[in-house]
Amino acid sequence: MNWNNAEFLNPEFLYLLILIPLLAVWYFFMRKKDAAVLSIPSIKGFRTSSFLSKLKPLLYVLRLLALAAIIVALARPRNVSVSKRTKTNRGIDIVMAIDVSASMLARDLRPNRLEALKKVAINFVNRRPNDRIGIVVYAGESFTQTPITSDKRIVKRTISELQWGRLEGGTAIGMGLGSGVNRLKDSEAKSKVIILLTDGVNNSGNIDPRTATELAKELGIKVYTIGIGTNGMADFPWSKDPRTGQLNFRKQQVEIDEDLLKFIASETEGKYFRATNNTELQEIYDEIDKLEKTKIEEFKYYNYKELYRPLVFLALGLLILEFLLRNTLFKSFI
Known part of the structure; x- marks a missing residue:
């Protein structure tokens, strides 16, 4: 019998096991009255008791073991195996719209804004297995x-593998948002979300951010906006050394169009965040992860295997053995 996952359907019967030590104590004090007594002046000439007679208490032990097995059987031990099945009831489609302009190489986050974002974004994806x-x-x-x-x-x-320099310069927030909306417009998911991240102001592109916001609103797309960059000055790339190819940095004022990002989030029932360092950026994605949860229904199936039958057979076997020994080997001592 495998008792690793066993439970008792009627555990209250186990309290009866306290009878076992009580009966053992009772037998210890009453054992001398269990045999006939013959009073004689001397035992000289009589053979000393055999080894077999000393094993007589074994009969009582067998009876106690049988009683213990019956009590445990009454408690209905059984093995429980649980199988699980999950069902996703509410899937979420998410588009991450990421600014990859040269300013994302600013070093106010470590080692820079883009690399810090990549680490946090990958962790976020790992926590969304059902979306x-x-x-x-x-x-x-x-x-x-x-x-x-x-x-x-x-x-x-x-x-x-995200890199800067593959697109023309500037920050087209409207186009980034519009592309995200275009990806989600045909989605059949119950919830549609865009996470729009930028570190600047809208200064490029042929789509007005407010127009893209209205499209997102009409399609029921929620937009979380993130402004990334410290308050004040930061080291920005401004030129590249022609001999070494290394970027040159200089201090520059951080400018983020927070009013626009707040407007986009408010109109689409999302939320605006500001990340001024690596820790805040991680906390922002953690919060979005909590706000946008996929509802998962878990079904558990319980399989029970009764274990009391072997205990009943064990008790019956012990009683039969006790009866046979009492009426064969130990008959002359009883």
């Missing part, structure tokens, strides 16, 4: 880096 995620990148223009997919390996690889 589909797509990646949109934008600078002076925008395009879909990865369509909405449930393959998290592709999404994480895309994030890890």
Whole structure:
């Protein structure tokens, strides 16, 4: 019998096990009265008791063991095995619209804004096993880096390979948001979300951010906006050394159009966040992860295997053995 996952259906019967030590004590004090007594002046000439007679208490032990087995059987021990099945009732489609302009190389986050974002974004994806995620990148223009997919390996690889310099310069927030909306407009998910991250102001592109916001609102797309960058001055790239190819940095005022980002979030029933360091950026994605949870229904199936039958047979076997020994080997001592 496997007792690893055993439970008792009627555990109150186990209290009867306290009778076992009480009966053992009772037998210890009453054992001398269990045999006939013959009074004689001397035992000389009589053979000393045999080894077999000393085993007589074994009969009582067998009876106690049988009683203990019956008590445990009454408690109805059984093995429980649980199988689980999950059902996702409310899937979420998420588009991460990421600013990859040159200013994302600013070093107010460590090692820079883009690398800090990549680490946090990959952690976020790891916590969304039941959702589909797509990646949109934008600078002076925008395009879909990865369509909405449930393959998290592709999404994480895309994030890890994000680089600046592949798009024309500038920050086209309207185009980044518009591309995200375009990815989600045909989605049949119950919840559609865009996480729009930028570190600047809208200064490029042919789509007005407010127009893209209205489209998102009409399609029921919730937009969480994140402004990334410290308050005050930060080291920004401003030129590249022609001989070494290394970027040169200089102090520059951080400018983020927070009013626009707040407007986008408010109109779409999302939320605006500001990340001024690595810790805050991580906390922001943690909060979004908590706000947008996929509802999962878990079904548990319980399988029971009764264990009392072997105990009943054990008790019956012990009683039969006690009866046979009492009426054969120990008959002359009883």
